[in-house]
Amino acid sequence: MEANQDKKEFNITVYTENQVGLLNRIAIIFSRRKLNLDSLNTSPSEVESIHRFNIVLTETEDVIRKVARQLEKQVEVLKVYFNANEDIIWQELALYKVPTEIIAEKVSVERLLRQYGARVVVIRSDYTVFETTGHREETDALVEVLQQYGLIEFVRSARVAIIKASDGFHAKLREFERLEPGEHAVENEYLNKGEKVFTM
Amino acid sequence: MQQKDALLTKTNETTVMVEELSGSEILLKGLIEEGVDTIFGYPGGAIMPIYDALYDYTDHLKHILVRHEQGATHAAQGYARSSGRVGVVFATSGPGATNLITGIADAQIDSTPMVCITGQVFAHLLGTDAFQETDVINITTPITKWNYQVTDASEIPEVLAKAFHIAKTGRPGPVLIDITKNAQIQKVEFEGYKKCDHIRSYRPYPIVRTSYVEQAAALINQAKKPFVLFGQGVLLGNAEKEFKAFVEKAGIPSAWTIMGAGAIATDHPLNVGMLGMHGNYGPNVLTNECDVLIAIGMRFDDRVTGRLDKYAKQAKVIHLDIDPAEIDKNVKATVPVWGDCKQTLPLLTALVEEKKHTEWLSKFRSFDKIENEQLIHPELNPTEGELTMGEVIHQLNLLTNGDAIIVTDVGQHQMIACRYAKFNHTRSNITSGGLGTMGFALPAAIGAKFGAQDKTVVAVIGDGGFQMTIQELGTIMQSGIDVKIMILNNQFLGMVRQWQELFNDRRYSFVDITSPDFVAVAKGYYIDGQKVSERANLVDALKTMLNSKGSYLLEVMVTKENNVFPMVPQGCSVSEIRLK
Numbered sequence: 001m002e003a004n005q006d007k008k009e010f011n012i013t014v015y016t017e018n019q020v021g022l023l024n025r026i027a028i029i030f031s032r033r034k035l036n037l038d039s040l041n042t043s044p045s046e047v048e049s050i051h052r053f054n055i056v057l058t059e060t061e062d063v064i065r066k067v068a069r070q071l072e073k074q075v076e077v078l079k080v081y082f083n084a085n086e087d088i089i090w091q092e093l094a095l096y097k098v099p100t101e102i103i104a105e106k107v108s109v110e111r112l113l114r115q116y117g118a119r120v121v122v123i124r125s126d127y128t129v130f131e132t133t134g135h136r137e138e139t140d141a142l143v144e145v146l147q148q149y150g151l152i153e154f155v156r157s158a159r160v161a162i163i164k165a166s167d168g169f170h171a172k173l174r175e176f177e178r179l180e181p182g183e184h185a186v187e188n189e190y191l192n193k194g195e196k197v198f199t200m
Numbered sequence: 201m202q203q204k205d206a207l208l209t210k211t212n213e214t215t216v217m218v219e220e221l222s223g224s225e226i227l228l229k230g231l232i233e234e235g236v237d238t239i240f241g242y243p244g245g246a247i248m249p250i251y252d253a254l255y256d257y258t259d260h261l262k263h264i265l266v267r268h269e270q271g272a273t274h275a276a277q278g279y280a281r282s283s284g285r286v287g288v289v290f291a292t293s294g295p296g297a298t299n300l301i302t303g304i305a306d307a308q309i310d311s312t313p314m315v316c317i318t319g320q321v322f323a324h325l326l327g328t329d330a331f332q333e334t335d336v337i338n339i340t341t342p343i344t345k346w347n348y349q350v351t352d353a354s355e356i357p358e359v360l361a362k363a364f365h366i367a368k369t370g371r372p373g374p375v376l377i378d379i380t381k382n383a384q385i386q387k388v389e390f391e392g393y394k395k396c397d398h399i400r401s402y403r404p405y406p407i408v409r410t411s412y413v414e415q416a417a418a419l420i421n422q423a424k425k426p427f428v429l430f431g432q433g434v435l436l437g438n439a440e441k442e443f444k445a446f447v448e449k450a451g452i453p454s455a456w457t458i459m460g461a462g463a464i465a466t467d468h469p470l471n472v473g474m475l476g477m478h479g480n481y482g483p484n485v486l487t488n489e490c491d492v493l494i495a496i497g498m499r500f501d502d503r504v505t506g507r508l509d510k511y512a513k514q515a516k517v518i519h520l521d522i523d524p525a526e527i528d529k530n531v532k533a534t535v536p537v538w539g540d541c542k543q544t545l546p547l548l549t550a551l552v553e554e555k556k557h558t559e560w561l562s563k564f565r566s567f568d569k570i571e572n573e574q575l576i577h578p579e580l581n582p583t584e585g586e587l588t589m590g591e592v593i594h595q596l597n598l599l600t601n602g603d604a605i606i607v608t609d610v611g612q613h614q615m616i617a618c619r620y621a622k623f624n625h626t627r628s629n630i631t632s633g634g635l636g637t638m639g640f641a642l643p644a645a646i647g648a649k650f651g652a653q654d655k656t657v658v659a660v661i662g663d664g665g666f667q668m669t670i671q672e673l674g675t676i677m678q679s680g681i682d683v684k685i686m687i688l689n690n691q692f693l694g695m696v697r698q699w700q701e702l703f704n705d706r707r708y709s710f711v712d713i714t715s716p717d718f719v720a721v722a723k724g725y726y727i728d729g730q731k732v733s734e735r736a737n738l739v740d741a742l743k744t745m746l747n748s749k750g751s752y753l754l755e756v757m758v759t760k761e762n763n764v765f766p767m768v769p770q771g772c773s774v775s776e777i778r779l780k
Contacts, residue, residue: 017401021337021347028342069525075346075366078401176400 005060009038011083011090011161012068014053015045015169017076026053026077029070035059039092041158047169050078056159078176083163090161094139095121096130096146097153103128109149116142127152221390223353223383224253227317230360231261233393236288238262238279238650240272244292246332247319249384251290264650264679267671269296271643273303274669277312278647281630282605282655284438286367287647289316294332297378298339302637304374305343309634310459311436313372315363323351323380336378345373353386361396370404371523372436406524408539408547416518416535417551419492423516425560426452427483427490429475429504432459432633433497433521433541440464440626442545443496451555453564455483457498458614459633462623466602472564476504477768478615481777482567484768487512488775489563494518497541500530501634510773520544574779575765580620586759587735589616589688592742596658596686597622599742604656605630605648609641609665612694615764617660627652639668645683646675656684656746663689663715673725676751684745685729685753687718690760698763722753729753 016022023042030037038056045052057064064082072080100123103109116138118130132139136159143154221229227250231239239261243251254263266272269291276287287307291300297318307314321330337349346366348359356379363375420426434443440463447454447464453472456463464471473480475487484506487493493515498504505511508530519526519533520541527536537544579590593616596604602622608614608631623629630648632640645659666687676683697711722729729752732741738756745754768777 020349021341024338025341032342066525066529069527069529073523073525075399075402173400 005062007058007060009058009085010064011088012055013081014071015078016051018051019076022076025074039158041160045169047173054161088161088163090159091133092157092159093133094156097127098146099150100128102149112145218389218391220387222387223356224250226356226390228253228257230357230393234364239288239290240264240266240275241290242266242269244296246293246321246381267674269299270302271669271672273300274640274643275647276314277307278630278644279651280312282627282648283651287314292319294334297334297336306632306635306637307374308343311372313367314374315367316376318378320378320380322382340376344376347376349378350383351380353383353388357393365396405540406538408544412535412537413547416537417548419516421553423492425490426492428452428454428494429498430460430463430496431457431498434463435626437540437542439542439545442542446545446549449549449554450552451557453561457504458618461629462626465624466622478764481571481766482564484774484777490515492516496520499526506768506772506774589613589758590620592756593617593620595739595742599746604658607641607645607648607659609661610636610638611662612764613660613662613688638665642669643672646681649681649683658684660686664693664713677725683751687755688758689755690758718755727751727753731755733757
């Protein structure tokens, strides 16, 4: 194959029709190639009736490009983008369940939670549930800290991501519905436009 | 539910009768609207309502009762491949549906347009492990271009229209519709059938970018040693004329994948032969010498490329394909020309200069000379010893003159037939290319004949593969279709034996296969036949087969341990092709 590329985290955004069985059709494109997903989120998009998958995995760009083309080949997939982390804005949500008695007694815990920007979701006499949103490292860091305070349960959501350079899907969809083929069949328009976009 | 069979409704200003029909009947009306005339199928519990409706539609829809559902899929493939139309299959739920899997997978990898309709248990029983319930949608997801489960009769017209549109447009492929029994029975208003010509999420024909066509033409015009590789894409795009015009104007030697055989005639002066593992000497060696490689409607399968990191590294690659996912999949393209080759080839032809490349072409011919002397001539013209597969195909060529449709199974006889059969016409070579499905040929030949009734159809099959779908002799018997069956019997699973001989120290592990008296079996099905093992009787036997009224089985005993050469051993570069 071509020059050895390094693996890195990629974010694949898949715009699809909302149809039973499509999740499987998308998932098997990865499993057939023995690719393990780091994260998978499905949600509505800004356009009614159009669904959006956010998929995260660590691979070489070459593999990601081929997979993206296979995804886009599926009849009910409208469009696929793949982006490096620099090209997206992303968040993950995490919930932490900690014994209330420890929280109540230890001032250091309160300080920690403030430091990590955690919010209280539920307080009960036996446990308290906090949430944070942020990048993987941030949510992971709090897990590590809370372990020593009797962390009972932890769960993190899949990643949701917005493509910095995207103009949204409304215009694209009109193009699809107009029966006029655009030049969107192959290239990932956003991958090489990092410098053109506003960065936080 | 409506009680009346027909009711009046108002649409716009006119009052029209809106019929109320069962899902089954709507399905059959839809098939007729799609131009379907032949269905290959097998009834069963969950598809009974459709078969009941079919009883009244036999004037329009010919149903061929196969002997196993796998046979239905291969017959539909044969039909599609010989006619260019969509093959249609009916099967019941559970085992009926799972028996389709091999044929669907074969159609998927060989891009054959096919619509399979399976019955399914009642919707309210889905997921309950009901009798003959199988999750055929999820089983077939990886091997279909599209599939859909219908649980309400009102969905049928739109889903069927979508299925045909998807199966036959763009890069064709198999589609499966699973219809629950309640939806087959349910009566709904039917306002007529509308064909589908657009699905917003589906782009069958990528836009052609003229800048890439121009770059491709510039590369071709500068090339000293251009080389064209063509595949089934030329046939699927009905672009044989456009292809011929292109290679003739540019004067480029052209070689074919086995799926592309017949796109231009075997005897065409620019046709330099077959690519790949058992392809011709020149095309393989010179792949690693050409300066511009022009791949048209082919996908650089590993059996064509051999070792990839030593494949045409010196060449600039122009890749014409309708499927963007094929570009850069195996071989990196210098210039990708995605689009329907029926559209892209004329654009390219207009821009390329008229050339001859006489010296370059003669290089191919000098390799031909070596291959011919060392290999082809002795294979096709032996004077003593046992019969060879090659000479049987050669004698067949002389009698059919390259006008027959040759359907092959998988193995040594397939490679020999593809190498030596003469094709004057497109859609004449029907074989299982990508999947390599033994048992393909007999049912595919039945379908091919239904798809091209004016042609002679010869199924060339090995003694192993024939026994995989031998029951389809019953389909021939009952339908009365005229298929010439030629078994090349070497009493071995020959291709595996060849590999065991060459790479496993002749450890012949389970390749020694015994056969029944094939002629007697055929006669049991009231199909005439004979067995021949002497050279002196071969031509007469072939003539008898070709001239017989109706189907005929000819079993030819060939030499047991013959190897197919040339050969690019696995893991080797195409230029390391062995002549012996």
